[in-house]
Amino acid sequence: MTHSSEAGSDGASTRITVSVDAMGGDAGPAEVVAGCLASIRRNPELAIILHGDEAVVGPLVGPHRELQGRVRVAHAEGVVTMDEKPSHVVRGNGKTTSMWSCIESVRSGDAAAAVSCGNTGALMLMSMLRLRKLPGVDRPAIACMWPKRGTHDFNIMLDVGADVRAEPDNLVQYALLGAAYYRNAFQVTRPRVGLLNVGTEDHKGRPEIREAHELLGTMAEIGRYDYVGFVEGGDIPSADVDVIVTDGFTGNVALKTAEGTARLIRDLLREELTASWLSKLAALPSLGAFRRLQKRIDPRRVNGGVFLGLNGTVVKSHGASDATGISAAIKLAFRLAQSRFQDRMSDRLAQVADAVQQDRAARHEAAQGASTKGEA
Amino acid sequence: MTHSSEAGSDGASTRITVSVDAMGGDAGPAEVVAGCLASIRRNPELAIILHGDEAVVGPLVGPHRELQGRVRVAHAEGVVTMDEKPSHVVRGNGKTTSMWSCIESVRSGDAAAAVSCGNTGALMLMSMLRLRKLPGVDRPAIACMWPKRGTHDFNIMLDVGADVRAEPDNLVQYALLGAAYYRNAFQVTRPRVGLLNVGTEDHKGRPEIREAHELLGTMAEIGRYDYVGFVEGGDIPSADVDVIVTDGFTGNVALKTAEGTARLIRDLLREELTASWLSKLAALPSLGAFRRLQKRIDPRRVNGGVFLGLNGTVVKSHGASDATGISAAIKLAFRLAQSRFQDRMSDRLAQVADAVQQDRAARHEAAQGASTKGEA
Numbered sequence: 001m002t003h004s005s006e007a008g009s010d011g012a013s014t015r016i017t018v019s020v021d022a023m024g025g026d027a028g029p030a031e032v033v034a035g036c037l038a039s040i041r042r043n044p045e046l047a048i049i050l051h052g053d054e055a056v057v058g059p060l061v062g063p064h065r066e067l068q069g070r071v072r073v074a075h076a077e078g079v080v081t082m083d084e085k086p087s088h089v090v091r092g093n094g095k096t097t098s099m100w101s102c103i104e105s106v107r108s109g110d111a112a113a114a115v116s117c118g119n120t121g122a123l124m125l126m127s128m129l130r131l132r133k134l135p136g137v138d139r140p141a142i143a144c145m146w147p148k149r150g151t152h153d154f155n156i157m158l159d160v161g162a163d164v165r166a167e168p169d170n171l172v173q174y175a176l177l178g179a180a181y182y183r184n185a186f187q188v189t190r191p192r193v194g195l196l197n198v199g200t201e202d203h204k205g206r207p208e209i210r211e212a213h214e215l216l217g218t219m220a221e222i223g224r225y226d227y228v229g230f231v232e233g234g235d236i237p238s239a240d241v242d243v244i245v246t247d248g249f250t251g252n253v254a255l256k257t258a259e260g261t262a263r264l265i266r267d268l269l270r271e272e273l274t275a276s277w278l279s280k281l282a283a284l285p286s287l288g289a290f291r292r293l294q295k296r297i298d299p300r301r302v303n304g305g306v307f308l309g310l311n312g313t314v315v316k317s318h319g320a321s322d323a324t325g326i327s328a329a330i331k332l333a334f335r336l337a338q339s340r341f342q343d344r345m346s347d348r349l350a351q352v353a354d355a356v357q358q359d360r361a362a363r364h365e366a367a368q369g370a371s372t373k374g375e376a
Numbered sequence: 377m378t379h380s381s382e383a384g385s386d387g388a389s390t391r392i393t394v395s396v397d398a399m400g401g402d403a404g405p406a407e408v409v410a411g412c413l414a415s416i417r418r419n420p421e422l423a424i425i426l427h428g429d430e431a432v433v434g435p436l437v438g439p440h441r442e443l444q445g446r447v448r449v450a451h452a453e454g455v456v457t458m459d460e461k462p463s464h465v466v467r468g469n470g471k472t473t474s475m476w477s478c479i480e481s482v483r484s485g486d487a488a489a490a491v492s493c494g495n496t497g498a499l500m501l502m503s504m505l506r507l508r509k510l511p512g513v514d515r516p517a518i519a520c521m522w523p524k525r526g527t528h529d530f531n532i533m534l535d536v537g538a539d540v541r542a543e544p545d546n547l548v549q550y551a552l553l554g555a556a557y558y559r560n561a562f563q564v565t566r567p568r569v570g571l572l573n574v575g576t577e578d579h580k581g582r583p584e585i586r587e588a589h590e591l592l593g594t595m596a597e598i599g600r601y602d603y604v605g606f607v608e609g610g611d612i613p614s615a616d617v618d619v620i621v622t623d624g625f626t627g628n629v630a631l632k633t634a635e636g637t638a639r640l641i642r643d644l645l646r647e648e649l650t651a652s653w654l655s656k657l658a659a660l661p662s663l664g665a666f667r668r669l670q671k672r673i674d675p676r677r678v679n680g681g682v683f684l685g686l687n688g689t690v691v692k693s694h695g696a697s698d699a700t701g702i703s704a705a706i707k708l709a710f711r712l713a714q715s716r717f718q719d720r721m722s723d724r725l726a727q728v729a730d731a732v733q734q735d736r737a738a739r740h741e742a743a744q745g746a747s748t749k750g751e752a
Contacts, residue, residue: 085579149640161574164582198537198628203461206540206625233632237640246629249582252574253626254633256609261637264525264613265669269645272665285661289648293641 015047018333019111021102022052023079024118026320032117033060035326039334040070042327046334049105051076051098076101082319086121090129099123103130106312112337115304115329117317124162124307124316131312134346136353139163140309141174141248142316143181144255149237156182157196157236159248160255160305166247169356171195171212172219176352177308177345178243179225184341188242190224194231196246196254204230215356216245222355266294304329306336309349313342391423394709395487397478398428399455400494402696408493409436411702415710416446418703422710425481427452427474452477458695462497466505475499479506482688488713491680491705493693500538500683500692507688510722512729515539516685517550517624518692519557520631525613532558533572533612535624536631536681542623545732547571547588548595552728553684553721554619555601560717564618566600570607572622572630580606591732592621598731642670680705682712685725689718 020036022029029052036048047070050057054075061067078097080089094100099118105111107130116123124140133140141159148155158178159166166174175193182191195213197205202213213230220227228241233254236244246254269290274280307314313336317329336342396412398405405428412424423446426433430451437443454473456465470476475494481487483506492499500516509516517535524531534554535542542550551569558567571589573581578589589606596603604617609630612620622630645666650656683690689712693705712718 083577085577147640147644149643164574196629198540198625201459201461233629233634234636234639236633237636249574250626250629253572253609253622254629257612257630257633258609258637260610260613261634262641263610264523265638265641267525268523269665269669272669275665281661285657289645289651293645293648 015045016113016334016337017047017049017105017111018330018337019049019051019102019105019114020326020330021098021114021116021118022050022057022073023076023098024082024116025317025326026082026117027322029057030060031322032326033057033064034323035321035330036071037064037067038323038327039330040066043331043334046070046330048072048330049074049102049111051101051105053077053079053098074101074105080119080122082119084119084122086119086125089119089122090125094122094126100126100130103127103312103314106314107131113313113315113333115315115317115326115333117319117321117326117329120161120305120316120319123314127307127310127312127314131310131314134309134311134349136350137173137177137309139166139170139173140307141177142305143178143308144251144305146236146244146258149239151239153186155237155242155244156185157244157246157251157255158308159246160251161248162307164247164249166208168208168212168215171209171245171247172215172223172356173309173349173353174245175216175219175225175227175243176223176349178245179223180341180345180349181306181308182242183224184339184345185336186242190226191242192228192240193220193225193243193245194228194235194238194241196236196244196250197230197232200230200232212245215359218359219352219356223352304332306332308345311342311346313337391421392710392713393423393425393481393487394706394713395425395427395478395481395490396702396706397474397490397492397494398426398433398449399452399474400458400492401693401702402458402493403698405433406436407698408702409433409440410699411697411706412447413440413443414699414703415706416442419707419710422446422706424448424706425450425478425487427477427481429453429455429474450477450481456495456498458495460495460498462495462501465495465498466501470498470502476502476506479503479688479690482690483507489689489691489709491691491693491702491709493695493697493702493705496537496681496692496695499690503683503686503688503690507686507690510685510687510725512726513549513553513685515542515546515549516683517553518681519554519684520627520681522612522620522634525615527615529562531613531618531620532561533620533622533627533631534684535622536627537624538683540623540625542584544584544588544591547585547621547623548591548599548732549685549725549729550621551592551595551601551603551619552599552725554621555599556717556721556725557682557684558618559600560715560721561712562618566602567618568604568616569596569601569619569621570604570611570614570617572612572620572626573606573608576606576608578606588621591735594735595728595732599728680708682708684721687718687722689713 022032051074076098078093080099106114142162143156143158144160145154179191216227305316315329315333398408427450452474454469456475478490482490518538519532519534520536521530555567592603681692691705691709
């Protein structure tokens, strides 16, 4: 990971550059530029490379003098649409797209991290193609944040959609990636890892989950995490766990179910509070409390799925992100680049991958020994 | 399904008897008896057989004169504990338990439906052993209710935990079972069925989900449902779908995640509204609105996972159910027994199972033909 510096502007001697895909989100490039503007105003150490059609993005950036010398537009004609199949994109006009260009900036070292609110599958595929997986990682994962009960902190959950399947080995890798991310993002020495299941008893769940359960216990020391065992859907915001590990299918459904439930409750609350002029009047004094609640459960505040397991940091912003959401994703990318967690993570990963292999070989040998004995 | 009648009491000439397991829930038999009392008071057509240790349950029922002639205690010494492995229960003291006895009453025709808040796995295994699966059903499923956006109605989702795996055939069966349940519980002629996935595009998801997607479209006419295609976690409370089909692992995680999110938001709201004496004061005028919201999202109101695909109706009440929750589960069991949906469901199921087989054979033949052609 490279910290790009742009000397001589505004007295900020060392800036961190974040690469931002201006196209592809549902809200359009104007919203992305508004998000960049908000971030640039708030953070003097931030610089941005903005990827997209010059003819579209240029006129959006131009009028803002604050962006001069801080935001550079990198021209890329193509746009990845939301519904396109990732393999089609890559085989087709992939290399001409703003998304490709956005990742390319990280690969070349011009930027320290990338942000896009485009097609998740295409972003992951391009990231894998261009940035490559870290040694010891079979499958990268997407990690999301989750409000933690009783605090203003967060839990993280992964995978929430990089891959629809996960073998026990992959789940262990997710634990390592997640623990490394949590350690660096939240300054917690030994994150507590839990494995998502349909119950907390040992006999519950699918066979591959029970195998991962054993492996996760064995690997805790070397992976520098505490393994708290199985957790259920209701425990994702628990204060007793930091990192929740699951396959990308289950994780994606859980994430979207929680967002959907939060939206439903917000709308029901609004409905009840505005059902009549009397209830509207009654709600007025509590508006401040509602706003604070809204802020605490606002999905935009925890916006940004982080791709873990690659040679480079990529943050996937929500497809429907507005300026607030995009600004939150840029902030996250900046913070991760600043913590250099990428560098620290890679060494340990390879080491743990070896340990898992050895553990497996030892088990296999033990099983062989037992069966030979049985035959004798 | 039998409608038990008890002549000569209180002028209710035809009562429907529900079999209730008094033991095994987290809250204990006193809470179950309180739930029965609430149901009996509200519904003059209801009779109950209460299964449990006479020495424990008898003294709880005795003092309530209203229960005389309406609630009969059936003695069963054994109790299934929450953490016990289902197969252990059945191999061990299974037949002496209140849960077994509770299901036995449905099998014998003494009761029209069963309610238990005990160990889900054990309840399902005993139900399968004693009531047997309906013809055409490989795997029974558990269906739960979900608030429907913009209305006071409900969606249902299944499976939420009967089995951790589901093949495409099973998912189609879940659609049929769910549609039949929805039709009868909510008087909707052609329920709309959606398949839970990580995206709505055709290429998304696991291979078995995509296969089920095709089958569900083909079987819609004969199954008398409208297939709306893939839905995501955020769509579970959608007004555009009635029945959400998924495997029991994903469904269980989604259900518990939603419950956990609702609890989290409730607690955060409470925290914000009681943060200071000023915010407490400000919240007072809106207490009515909060209570109405609380009621609409109260998991106890939608309490009761229904076991579908068996020769008999079994309702699984939440393990931590209090009197309100148990009363809701009894009400659901009563309503299902009254609608005789069980009888109407079974005919059609066998018919559809045949159609799925034929469809599969036809595809297989077509594929064979194509490959032979290719070789020629």
